[in-house]
Amino acid sequence: MTFAPRPGDELTIGGVSYRVEGAPTGGMFAYAQEGRQGIVYKLSTGVAGAGSTAYALKRYDEPFRTQQLVALTQRLAGFASSPGLVVCRRVLLTPGTFDDILVLHPDLSYSALMDWVEGPTWMERVVARKPLNDDQSGVIASAVATTLAAVAKRGAAHCDVSGQNLLLPVLAARATNGRYPIEIVDVEQIYAEGWPKPDLIPRGLPGYAHRDSAKGQWGPGADRFAGALLLSEVLGWCVPGVCAAADDESYFNQREIQQACDRFRILYSALESRWGKPLAGLLDAAWRSPSLAGCPALEEWRREIVAAAGEVTPSVGTRSEPPTMKVGEAQALLADAEAAVQDGDIPAARQSYRLVANHASEGELRGSAQFRLREIERHYGAADEAATGRSPEPRSTVRVPAAGQRAPTPPRPASTAWESTAFPVSRPPRDTRLQRLAGIVLGAGLALLGALFASGDLVVRVEDQLHSLGRVAHWTTISVLMSAILGLVQTWVFRPRLSIPGRFRFGIAAAIGGLVGGLVGGLVVAAPSAEQTLAAALTGAVGGATAAYLQAMAFREPGARHHWIAWMAVTWLVSWYLAVMLTTGLQTIPATALAAGIITAGVGVGIAAFLYSARHVEF
Ligand SMILES: Nc1ncnc2c1ncn2[C@@H]1O[C@H](COP(=O)(O)OP(=O)(O)O)[C@@H](O)[C@H]1O
Ligand SMILES: [Mg+2]
Known part of the structure; x- marks a missing residue:
């Protein structure tokens, strides 16, 4: 009889009774994940709910259901103590030993029974385009790199690294306290020295396969390229522009792998800005590498990730109460x-x-x-x-290295008890980002000043032309030009967090703000007994608020929107007011140059203040 279980069916395997679990969506179907070699079912023992333990039963399709699985299962046991490879510990339903179930369901012969791993696959997360926060990215990347580097250290490789073979207990809806944050499944094609070559050699999964993988990836460096992409995706997933730019089931489309493309540029700059140059450099090196063996070793990834994000360390006995809040x-x-x-x-x-x-x-x-x-x-x-009188926070289980210091290698876990409920990773210091921002804004202001001085004649000619258009048009044009420059600076500062269309929107919103503000200011200037400084303040306030309002629609954090609009309205107002007040009476060229410098630098300070006051902003 073909094995086609229904939820609630009882199976007796080796004298132990298991219950078939239903699909998470409910209904009459059993939980069944179809892979390329077979189907994985979810079973459980004990009373449903509190005391039950879940298991995965992998039933292989005909060509893969062979006696060779017996020897493979014994060899895999040697990897089961590595963190993140719990599925290497498995029982094979061999004829003779498990006849109680095989008599009823002969097609379960050589099926593998292993621990059930809670949580979504990385592929599901990619498809959902749901970002991670910085800490989640750090902890998942740190754990994946640790697992893959440990395998590589033994001269071995998983050989089929991809989003669907990475499971994330750390993101499970059900609490998974004490478990390692990630697990890698689908281990049947692992390479290790002296192991027999499988009949079917993996060629890499779409979105993760190196040019060279077409020849087959089964050897010591087989995980280097797919590992590089998977780790980069995870690290980049806390940068919203990356999420939005993803292809479908993987971030990259296989057709664009190792080509110059926007997705590569977006991911590269996300890594560089959020985690630093060394990690972006590793992605770049893997991308350009002509061979799998030429890609950076996974140990290099592990070292750099630990240096940038901290490391997951085992902690025994820190389990918290089962979470119950709806x-x-x-x-x-x-x-x-x-x-x-x-x-x-x-x-x-x-x-x-x-x-x-x-x-x-x-x-x-x-x-x-x-x-x-x-x-x-x-x-x-x-x-x-x-x-x-409140209880203290659970202590972070990550030892974060001091600046410039490498963290020591984590001790091997005594058991599989790992703290994973806290996302215990640090981020690059905020101050560095603020310093970088100050540098960019000052640089932009100075460049503007220099450019205006250098093109003295041009400035005078343009000014004359604008004068001839009348006061409103003159004022509005200057406001639009100035705002377009501010929009460029803002887009540059926030580029790692903006998708490509988002960048255009951000820049155009600034120009529209300039237009609206310029019209309001222009009308004031054109009025009899016009006050230039009042017009400037109005131009700044209205322009800043309009631009920021349009830009804030792209923010994912509603709380940050108010911050952004308030900061931009105030800083544009003050900058415009000061620019006009301090340059009244000066010659055209120095007045234009100085005003432009004051407005750029002033708005730059506003962005820095915003970043400081709304630290968690994501958009
Ligand atoms: N131990 C497990 N716990 C939970 N889900 C699992 C487990 N093993 C596999 N799965 C799920 O089943 C899918 C298919 O399993 P896999 O071993 O990758 O099979 P295949 O070799 O056919 O691709 C995986 O992508 C994963 O979603
Ligand atoms: Mg698989």
């Missing part, structure tokens, strides 16, 4: 906490975040609450626990 309740508390931060009521915000961090049933909500708590701690300092 999603809606947790979301409402997060909104309250956000409002409390805006109102400056930090103790209230801390309390709400803590409740969600400790009790939300949804892993992601817990993660984002923990992330906000750490942001608050950085910004306002740690809470006085003794005074409030």
Whole structure:
């Protein structure tokens, strides 16, 4: 009889009773994940709910259901203690030993029974285009790199690294305390020295295959290219522009792999801006490499990721209570906490975040609450626990290296108990970003000043032309030109967070703001007894608020929108006012140059202040 189980069916395997689990969507179908070699079912033992343990039963299709699986299963056991390779520990349903089930379902012969891994696949996350936060990206990348580098260190390779073979217990809806953050499945084609070559050699999965993989990727360096892309995707996934630019089931389309393309540029600059040059450099090196062996080793990735993001370390005995708070309740508390931060009521915000961090049933909500708590701690300092009587935060399980210092290699876990509920990774220091921003804005201001001085004649001629158009048109044109320059600076600063269409929108929004502000200011200037400084202040305020309002539509964080609009309206107002006030009475060329410099630098300071005050902004 063909094996076609229904939810709730009882299977007796080796004298143990298992229940077939239903599909997560409910209904009359069993949970069944179809892969390329067979189907994976979900079984469980014990009473449904609290005490049950879940298992995966992989039933191989005919050509793969061979006796060779017996020896393979024994060899795989040698990898089972490596973090992230729990599925290497498996029991094979061999005839003779498991006849109780095989008599009823002969097509389950040589099926593999292993631990069930909770959580979505990376491919599901990519398809959903759902971003990660920085800490999630860091912890997942750190764990994947650790697992792949450990395999490579043994001279081995997984050989079929891809988004569908990476599972993410760290993002599971059900709590997975004590588990390693990631697991890599589909281990049947692992390469190791002396192991027999499989009949079917993997050629890499679409979106992850090197040019060279067409010859077959089964050898010591087989994971280097696919690993590089998978790690880059994960690291880039906390940068919204990357998510939006993804192809479909993988970030890259196989056709564009190793070609010059926008997706590569977006991912490269995301890595560079969020995690630093060394990691972007590794992606670049893999992308350009003519062979799999020429790609950077996975140990290099591991080292750089640990240096940039911290490392996941084992922690035993820190399991927290099972989380029970419903999603809606947790979301409402997060909104309250956000409002409390805006109102400056930090103790209230801390309390709400803590409740969600400790009790939300949804892993992601817990993660984002923990992330906000750490942001608050950085910004306002740690809470006085003794005074409030609340229990302290669970300690971070990551040792973050000091600047310039490499973290030591993590000790091997004594068991599979890993802390994964906290997303325990640090981010590049905010100050570096602010310094970079100040550099860019000052540079842009100075370049503008220089350019205007150098083209003295041109400035005078353009000014004359504009004068002849009348005061309103004159003022409006200058406002639009100035705003377009500001839009360019803003787009440059935020480019890693903006998709390509988003960048255009951002720049065009600035120009539209300039047009609206310029018209308002122009009408004031054109009026009898016109006040130039009043016109300037109005141009700035209206232009800044309009531009920022249009740009803020691209923000994913509603809280940040108000910050952005307020900061931009105020800084454009002050910059325009100062620019006109300080340059009145000067000659055309120095007046234009100085005014442009003041406005660019002023708005730059506004962006820096915004980044500082709305630290969690994502758009
Ligand atoms: N141990 C497991 N726990 C949970 N899901 C699993 C497990 N093993 C496999 N899966 C799911 O089943 C899918 C197919 O399994 P896989 O071993 O990759 O088969 P194939 O070799 O046919 O691709 C995976 O992409 C994953 O979603
Ligand atoms: Mg697979």
